Amino acid sequence: MQNHSLSLRLKPDVQARLQAEAEASEQKMAEIAVTAIETYLEGQAEKRLQLEQAIVSADEGTFISSEKMDDWIASWGAENELPEPEPDIFLKPSKPV
Numbered sequence: 744m745q746n747h748s749l750s751l752r753l754k755p756d757v758q759a760r761l762q763a764e765a766e767a768s769e770q771k772m773a774e775i776a777v778t779a780i781e782t783y784l785e786g787q788a789e790k791r792l793q794l795e796q797a798i799v800s801a802d803e804g805t806f807i808s809s810e811k812m813d814d815w816i817a818s819w820g821a822e823n824e825l826p827e828p829e830p831d832i833f834l835k836p837s838k839p840v
Contacts, residue, residue, distance in 0.1 A: 751776070804834030 753761065765772045800806070811828040818825040 800830065805830045806832040806834070808832055 761772050761775060764770075765775055768775070807828050808831050811831055815825045815828050
């Protein structure tokens with residue numbers, strides 16, 4: 744795959760932080776920037792996919808109760824962290840009249 748160059752304008756404080764990280768990690772600033780952009784794009788794609796799946800579930804009338812979500816979130820970081828909850832509310836969407 745062919746690489747393309749990209750010019751960025753960074754705020755002085757961001758550039759200073761990037762340069763400090765490059766020196767501390769013994770990497771080039773460009774390598775860190777590329778990794779950061781790739782990570783950002785992967786995260787955005789995952790968010791978009793999760794949102795699309797949530798919309799499909801909502802359209803099907805499939806939901807997770809707030810109680811199950813609250814219990815799950817409250818367990819984050821605990822020794823006995825709960826697994827991601829499964830849907831426990833199943834509504835059939837009303838048919839158009």
